[in-house]
Amino acid sequence: xxxxxxxxxxxxxxxxxxxxxxxxxxxxxxxxxxxxxxxxxxxxxxxxxxxxxxxxxxxxxxxxxxxxxxxxxxxxxxxxxxxxxxxxxxxxxxxxxxxxxxxxxxxxxxxxxxxxxxxxxxxxxxxxxxxxxxxxxxxxxxxxxxxxxxxxxxxxxxxxxxxxxxxxxxxxxxxxxxxxxxxxxxxxxxxxxxxxxxxxxxxxxxxxxxxxxxxxxxxxxxxxxxxxxxxxxxxxxxxxxxxxxxxxxxxxxxxxxxxxxxxxxxxxxxxxxxxxxxxxxxxxxxxxxxxxxxxxxxxxxxxxxxxxxxxxxxxxxxxxxxxxxxxxxxxxxxxxxxxxxxxxxxxxxxxxxxxxxxxxxxxxxxxxxxxxxxxxxxxxxxxxxxxxxxxxxxxxxxxxxxxxxxxx
Numbered sequence: 466x467x468x469x470x471x472x473x474x475x476x477x478x479x480x481x482x483x484x485x486x487x488x489x490x491x492x493x494x495x496x497x498x499x500x501x502x503x504x505x506x507x508x509x510x511x512x513x514x515x516x517x518x519x520x521x522x523x524x525x526x527x528x529x530x531x532x533x534x535x536x537x538x539x540x541x542x543x544x545x546x547x548x549x550x551x552x553x554x555x556x557x558x559x560x561x562x563x564x565x566x567x568x569x570x571x572x573x574x575x576x577x578x579x580x581x582x583x584x585x586x587x588x589x590x591x592x593x594x595x596x597x598x599x600x601x602x603x604x605x606x607x608x609x610x611x612x613x614x615x616x617x618x619x620x621x622x623x624x625x626x627x628x629x630x631x632x633x634x635x636x637x638x639x640x641x642x643x644x645x646x647x648x649x650x651x652x653x654x655x656x657x658x659x660x661x662x663x664x665x666x667x668x669x670x671x672x673x674x675x676x677x678x679x680x681x682x683x684x685x686x687x688x689x690x691x692x693x694x695x696x697x698x699x700x701x702x703x704x705x706x707x708x709x710x711x712x713x714x715x716x717x718x719x720x721x722x723x724x725x726x727x728x729x730x731x732x733x734x735x736x737x738x739x740x741x742x743x744x745x746x747x748x749x750x751x752x753x754x755x756x757x758x759x760x761x762x763x764x765x766x767x768x769x770x771x772x773x774x775x776x777x778x779x780x781x782x783x784x785x786x787x788x789x790x791x792x793x794x795x796x797x798x799x800x801x802x803x804x805x806x807x808x809x810x811x812x813x814x815x816x817x818x819x820x821x822x823x824x825x826x827x828x829x830x831x832x833x834x835x836x837x838x839x840x841x842x843x844x845x846x847x848x849x850x851x852x853x854x855x856x857x858x859x860x861x862x863x864x865x866x867x868x869x870x871x872x873x
Contacts, residue, residue: 476555483553486560492551497523497562498570501543506532511625512539516547516562525562535567537578544570552802575675578681582709586684589689597715598696600727601664606633607728608663608695611652613638617671617700617721624725632729635662641670646680651689658694666693667724668710669700681708690714700724828852840867 473481474634486492497799499516510529515522525547539545549564568574607625611618618636625634637656639649650668657663668690670678681701690697691713699714700721711717718724768776770807829837830850837843843862851858 473557479553479555479558482558482560483555486551486553489551494548495551496546496548498544498546499523501539501545502541504539504541506538509631512564514539519524523562524559525564527564527567531565536574537569538581539567546570575682577680579675579709582682582684582687583640583712586687586709586713591687592712596691600698600716602861603730604632604664604728606635606663607725608635608637608653608657608666608844610637610639610650610657610666611667611721612641613672615641615671617669620720620722621667621700621725624722628726628731629729629735630732640712642673642677642680642682647686650680650683650686654689654693654697663695665728666695666697667700667718667721667728668697668714669718669721669724670702671721672703672706676706678706681710684709686710687713698724698727769793827858840865 475813497516499518499522502517502522504512504514512532514525516525517523527549545567546569547562547564548566549562551560552563553560569577590596609618609621611621613636615666622634622636625632635657637653639653640646641650654666654668657666670681678701681699690699690710696715696717698718699708699710700723701708701710701717702720704719710867713783716724716727720725722724729837764770828851830852831837831843832848837849843849843865845862845865847862849862851859851860
């Protein structure tokens with residue numbers, strides 16, 4: 466059948482639409498804005514999300530290479546401005562927006578990244594006061610991590626040298642802005658902690674924009690500051706500038722000069738405090754000596770020291786009296802015990818079987834040595850022993866007579 470209709474397959478149609486979109490220069494370099502929804506951060510690093518406004522939406526994605534450059538983490542509900550291109554996916558017949566850059570709509574990307582990191586580290590407890598280490602009262606070595614050529618290092622050295630010239634200042638040179646700054650700042654912290662060459666560390670730089678100070682909002686640097694075994698003073702920017710390092714450090718100083726004042730005591734003030742301590746110690750020692758002298762004077766006037774013979778006589782008299790008292794007590798005690806012994810002896814004597822024998826009685830034993838208690842225990846012809854008070858007799862049983870029991 467002959468026809469003038471052009472019939473396309475679905476694939477051909479989608480390829481045609483794709484070619485039209487790809488050839489449109491506007492769609493290959495376009496900015497859009499909207500609200501993020503259905504956000505997914507894939508394990509490959511790609512970002513999948515939808516950008517929508519009040520009436521429409523468009524499926525979007527950002528490849529890992531572009532997503533890695535974002536200074537903040539996109540979230541659902543965040544209003545953003547995106548740059549990229551539109552492309553059609555032949556298999557599904559739909560088009561997507563491929564973003565290569567993203568920035569918050571109405572608020573800076575760096576500020577959002579700052580707030581996100583601050584919120585996360587605070588939730589982990591890195592800002593807690595109880596985790597912060599106390600600064601040494603009199604440090605002998607002060608470590609300084611900053612640019613070796615900036616005004617900050619000069620201010621720090623000047624203030625420390627003026628306030629406490631006895632402290633040794635050790636400067637660890639490092640970049641304080643740009644992508645290369647955080648690794649060098651981290652290396653400085655590790656150097657002082659591993660070498661134990663400082664009692665306190667000042668980490669900082671002079672003022673600048675949020676971009677200039679951004680190195681001090683680095684997450685790895687913040688964790689290194691929190692983990693430092695040596696107390697860290699954060700001195701970044703001016704008094705109104707706050708960085709993540711300020712929150713995790715053991716102390717925050719509004720300026721580098723203020724950090725130097727916090728780090729070391731003032732010599733004159735220290736001398737005054739030491740003088741007060743010396744004076745107080747001298748007063749305490751003097752009072753203690755006076756008390757001891759008073760006690761010694763009192764003892765020196767005691768009777769024992771002034772007239773020891775009289776005291777000894779008193780003690781001798783007391784000893785004689787106590788000796789007599791003890792002897793009388795012993796005599797009374799001995800008499801009581803003797804009387805008790807005599808009474809006990811009388812009782813024992815009354816129970817002595819030999820005493821019965823002395824009164825004319827005898828004890829009869831069988832030939833096996835057992836005491837004879839009844840005529841039922843012997844028979845005629847048995848040999849018996851009769852024990853009297855002065856000897857023993859042997860007898861043979863010839864006759865047995867048993868007494869009759871009379872019932873009453």
